[in-house]
Amino acid sequence: MVSTRSTTEPRTLSAELPHITPGQTVRLQGWVHRRRELAALTFLVLRDRTGLAQVVVKPGPAGMPEVPPEETTVEVTGVATANPQAPGGIEVTEPVITALTEPAATPPVELWRPALNASLPTLLDHAPVTWRHPAQRVKWELAAASLRGFRDTLDRAGFTEIHTPKFVASATESGANVFEVDYFGRPAYLAQSPQFYKQQMVGVFERVYEVGPVFRAEPHDTVRHLAEYVSLDAELGFIEDHRDVLRVLRDVLAGMVAAIHEHAGPAVELSGAEIPVVPEEIPVIHFRDALKRVGAPEDEPDLAPEHERALGAWAREEHGSDFVAVEGYPMAKRPFYTHGWSRPAGPSEEDRWSNSFDLLFRGLELVTGGQRLHRPSAYDAAIRARGEDPAAYASYLQAFEHGMPPHGGFAIGLERWTGRLVRAANVREVTLFPRDLNRLAP
Amino acid sequence: MVSTRSTTEPRTLSAELPHITPGQTVRLQGWVHRRRELAALTFLVLRDRTGLAQVVVKPGPAGMPEVPPEETTVEVTGVATANPQAPGGIEVTEPVITALTEPAATPPVELWRPALNASLPTLLDHAPVTWRHPAQRVKWELAAASLRGFRDTLDRAGFTEIHTPKFVASATESGANVFEVDYFGRPAYLAQSPQFYKQQMVGVFERVYEVGPVFRAEPHDTVRHLAEYVSLDAELGFIEDHRDVLRVLRDVLAGMVAAIHEHAGPAVELSGAEIPVVPEEIPVIHFRDALKRVGAPEDEPDLAPEHERALGAWAREEHGSDFVAVEGYPMAKRPFYTHGWSRPAGPSEEDRWSNSFDLLFRGLELVTGGQRLHRPSAYDAAIRARGEDPAAYASYLQAFEHGMPPHGGFAIGLERWTGRLVRAANVREVTLFPRDLNRLAP
Incomplete structure (x- = not known):
């Protein structure tokens, strides 16, 4: 489902997502903050300058779409969908995910963890x-x-x-x-x-x-x-x-x-x-x-x-x-x-x-x-x-x-x-x- | 008429002077931008960060008060007085002038002239x-x-x-x-x-x-x-x-x-x-x-x-x-x-x-x-x-x-x-x- 880049929708920032009417198509851009692969679906948490957004990835006709590794920049076009458990009450479903760069190397520290567990030298070197x-x-x-x-x-x-x-x-x-x-x-x-x-x-x-x-x-x-x-x-x-x-x-x-x-x-x-x-x-x-x-x-x-x-x-x-x-x-x-x-x-x-x-x-x-x-x-x-x-x-x-x-x-x-x-x-x-x-x- | 410093009045900026009711006492602070000595009076043009103000200095019981040379910093306490020919329609009369520093040395260029006539090296050296x-x-x-x-x-x-x-x-x-x-x-x-x-x-x-x-x-x-x-x-x-x-x-x-x-x-x-x-x-x-x-x-x-x-x-x-x-x-x-x-x-x-x-x-x-x-x-x-x-x-x-x-x-x-x-x-x-x-x- 990685496709050619679409620019038909204006960009939606993650902080704007809670204000989007469910059912609307949105286009997000940001980093793969977290990729969590479960048996039947994958959660993609996208990070942009305003915060985090939850994207739900499910198998399509061609099988499970590939979600790029963490820190890769992506564009996600999908449907704003109400889910009380998502941050802000809205998540993105039926996503088309386009990587904007090559798959990112694994970061020196796990950026998706709530706490940054790194020594000062690690923090500074990277x-x-x-x-x-x-x-x-x-x-x-x-x-x-x-x-x-x-x-x-x-x-x-x-x-x-x-x-x-x-x-x-x-x-x-x-x-x-x-x-x-x-x-x-x-x-x-x-x-x-x-x-x-x-x-x-x-x-x-x-x-x-x-x-x-x-x-x-x-x-x-x-x-x-x-x-x-x-x-x-x-x-x-x-x-x-x-x-x-x-x-x-x-x-x-x-x-x-x-x-x-x-x-x-x-x-x-x-x-x-x-x-x-x-x-x-x-x-x-x-x-x-x-x-x-x-x-x-x-x-x-x-x-x-x-x-x-x-x-x-x-x-x-x-x-x-x-x-x-x-x-x-x-x-x-x-x-x-x-x-x-x-x-x-x-x-x-x-x-x-x-x-x-x-x-x-x-x-x-x-x-x-x-x-x-x-x-x-x-x-x-x-x-x-x-x-x-x-x-x-x-x-x-x-x-x-x-x-x-x-x-x-x-x-x-x-x-x-x-x-x-x-x-x-x-x-x-x-x-x-x-x-x-x-x-x-x- | 050079006196001890008075702080009873709040400072008036030169740009505020046109809005002062004539007859009020004002306290200005700034530089002697121009000192123009005529036969019967001296004009002191005071410069502060907001512009220029005209001060009229006349002889008192002790003779003509001394006006410090140009660029000396001064405090002037006097009376706001209407004068259609003054900048903004208000000048300061009956001034008490207090020098805030020693008499200033003559500037390398005449700062009071409307145009700055100086070569680039002079401008930069000074x-x-x-x-x-x-x-x-x-x-x-x-x-x-x-x-x-x-x-x-x-x-x-x-x-x-x-x-x-x-x-x-x-x-x-x-x-x-x-x-x-x-x-x-x-x-x-x-x-x-x-x-x-x-x-x-x-x-x-x-x-x-x-x-x-x-x-x-x-x-x-x-x-x-x-x-x-x-x-x-x-x-x-x-x-x-x-x-x-x-x-x-x-x-x-x-x-x-x-x-x-x-x-x-x-x-x-x-x-x-x-x-x-x-x-x-x-x-x-x-x-x-x-x-x-x-x-x-x-x-x-x-x-x-x-x-x-x-x-x-x-x-x-x-x-x-x-x-x-x-x-x-x-x-x-x-x-x-x-x-x-x-x-x-x-x-x-x-x-x-x-x-x-x-x-x-x-x-x-x-x-x-x-x-x-x-x-x-x-x-x-x-x-x-x-x-x-x-x-x-x-x-x-x-x-x-x-x-x-x-x-x-x-x-x-x-x-x-x-x-x-x-x-x-x-x-x-x-x-x-x-x-x-x-x-x-x-």
């Missing part, structure tokens, strides 16, 4: 195929919906999307962990972030965002570091201080969550992701008070993972929030363009603290943000204080010499965000084709 | 500042709106956004013009396109798109090549042939144009961009017929620029269209994954032609697209025909061995699109920070 598993695919659907929410929120708030160069002339922002490229016979570097460029573009558009790859030559093989990841960057001018940045970040997170519910509802269900509720106002605690709360020495320059977890638990109990912002991080641990502490209320040793924050999501750092310096004299002093020559930063600094507003911004790592939604043990589980110290393929 | 000029900034606003339209159209059509790696293990798609990176002590390469990955992801999501940087080590210094540009890629499965791809491309272009009108109306006006009308159906001409029409020898393997111009003129005259698709490009000039000609109507020497097309926009190539091979045996043959070993493509080919649908896609170069909208002589005029053979900064 990524082009393992991402087809519905339980795996939905993880990326959460990511895609989040990107949509990020942009929609910022578009509505008057932000302009930018795309800044990934080739940079010097490894200025942070000398370590930078990739070197042979750029027409001379060295160039891959941008570790769009930081310098997004700041300069605040001088043009006031409010900008960029979604794109950033590159870190991470020499450590950890569960949360990648050599390349997707950074969701925003930067805005005419702020009072970092609290204005935090307010925008709150709206962005709320927009990402709303977009997940709107565009990836089935993915939420299938992935079992715990989508957070973003409070109207994210609780904020000063770094100094955070140290006290977790019982750490008051001269600690950073929060240890167990401190972050304790603060996450506190935010949950005290504020009913999955999110908490720790503001005022010590200047010593922040990059040179960080603005010093300026809020009227707060600790008095102002030189020590900064107008910057980390946002913890369920006790883990998700976002770093804050206010940046904007006065040329402040840059000059900050760069000299590092023992460097401001001349090395000339092209960055020209934006400030020619007038910049008080500004700040933040960066969200896409993979960390998605990873935490689905409680992935390793960020590689939610990255389409991860790149790290050891992995450069597929 | 990009962080020259992009501030309204006539320059609107060019990017057209780009940003186009990106929004690209995504919105594809989101509505069931596409999934993807982000694929820029680090790749081998320079397989095209050995030439590839950048090499020191990847933890071994060589890696920068992706020249997401081609292989977007195809593999068709196996997962059926319909995918990616907006991101692509890297070409172009050894030529031309007006339309860059070492790094933004590629708008789409790929979709279960097509009949390349005509289905072309239909999606048409909708995408129409969506980009609609988004420009919706989100960048003022930019269209200020830039003088000629925004095209995208016809319901883009006229299509076969490569063989195109050669005949332009009087080229029938064995020409490619279209010369003058041929493209002639075809553009023909599409304009014959079909009233700024766009024309040339289909059936010779296989000899297409990459190995290109699908051969399969349409029932058309030239008979089928081996020679392909199911691919170039889209010409006003007589210049803007998009390349087409159908790809999807059968594993076809890949095997195509790779061997190039004298290469299929084993070198193992990680790419696993998607095909495990079942892929007939599919195809296209890629639009963002800078070429925007460049043609504003009739830029050089693609660098519409690139935020261009990268080429000679330029790696700012």
Whole structure:
């Protein structure tokens, strides 16, 4: 019954099948998700981008029609038939099955099983195929919906999307962990972030965002570091201080969550992701008070993972929030363009603290943000204080010499965000084709 | 009259000023776009992300208040006052002006002049500042709106956004013009396109798109090549042939144009961009017929620029269209994954032609697209025909061995699109920070 291809009927997606009147002819296209051969009939479960459809194959005059092996792409023309036991109450009978390619090789993992039983290396080595598993695919659907929410929120708030160069002339922002490229016979570097460029573009558009790859030559093989990841960057001018940045970040997170519910509802269900509720106002605690709360020495320059977890638990109990912002991080641990502490209320040793924050999501750092310096004299002093020559930063600094507003911004790592939604043990589980110290393929 | 900063009034954007009731106090923030000192008063034209506002500065009890030099960021609190000669009919009087940074250095070009009179090198060397000029900034606003339209159209059509790696293990798609990176002590390469990955992801999501940087080590210094540009890629499965791809491309272009009108109306006006009308159906001409029409020898393997111009003129005259698709490009000039000609109507020497097309926009190539091979045996043959070993493509080919649908896609170069909208002589005029053979900064 494998026939020449018919295009008389428009394509029906599997999700549309429940809405088809029984008796109508339908034309499905997709993958053979599962082929189950019983004595008298064969079930063909067809998978397309919208879900699964059940096709019932029975013997015809020429005997039992052949159903191609799993993962082969097929076109199925048949009759929509009511069956309360079929998904959505409609299955396809009297099918004419046309293979659209050669019989597929047996997949490295059984994609038709409800759970994806594969080790991480198997998952990654066969990524082009393992991402087809519905339980795996939905993880990326959460990511895609989040990107949509990020942009929609910022578009509505008057932000302009930018795309800044990934080739940079010097490894200025942070000398370590930078990739070197042979750029027409001379060295160039891959941008570790769009930081310098997004700041300069605040001088043009006031409010900008960029979604794109950033590159870190991470020499450590950890569960949360990648050599390349997707950074969701925003930067805005005419702020009072970092609290204005935090307010925008709150709206962005709320927009990402709303977009997940709107565009990836089935993915939420299938992935079992715990989508957070973003409070109207994210609780904020000063770094100094955070140290006290977790019982750490008051001269600690950073929060240890167990401190972050304790603060996450506190935010949950005290504020009913999955999110908490720790503001005022010590200047010593922040990059040179960080603005010093300026809020009227707060600790008095102002030189020590900064107008910057980390946002913890369920006790883990998700976002770093804050206010940046904007006065040329402040840059000059900050760069000299590092023992460097401001001349090395000339092209960055020209934006400030020619007038910049008080500004700040933040960066969200896409993979960390998605990873935490689905409680992935390793960020590689939610990255389409991860790149790290050891992995450069597929 | 320079005072401490006041935050009692919410910020008014310059575009909101015409809607303010005269007599109300307003607080503006922005750049000193123009400072014009007359005998009895000074005009301060303030620029923010929404436009310009006129502020009238008159002598007070302490004499003439100081107005900071152009490009200094300022906050202005004053009274909204009707003046038919002011932009929008409202100006700000009795201003209190607070500088938000140190007095700005004189810009490399006069940003307040209606026309930006600067050579291309000046424009590029001082990009962080020259992009501030309204006539320059609107060019990017057209780009940003186009990106929004690209995504919105594809989101509505069931596409999934993807982000694929820029680090790749081998320079397989095209050995030439590839950048090499020191990847933890071994060589890696920068992706020249997401081609292989977007195809593999068709196996997962059926319909995918990616907006991101692509890297070409172009050894030529031309007006339309860059070492790094933004590629708008789409790929979709279960097509009949390349005509289905072309239909999606048409909708995408129409969506980009609609988004420009919706989100960048003022930019269209200020830039003088000629925004095209995208016809319901883009006229299509076969490569063989195109050669005949332009009087080229029938064995020409490619279209010369003058041929493209002639075809553009023909599409304009014959079909009233700024766009024309040339289909059936010779296989000899297409990459190995290109699908051969399969349409029932058309030239008979089928081996020679392909199911691919170039889209010409006003007589210049803007998009390349087409159908790809999807059968594993076809890949095997195509790779061997190039004298290469299929084993070198193992990680790419696993998607095909495990079942892929007939599919195809296209890629639009963002800078070429925007460049043609504003009739830029050089693609660098519409690139935020261009990268080429000679330029790696700012």
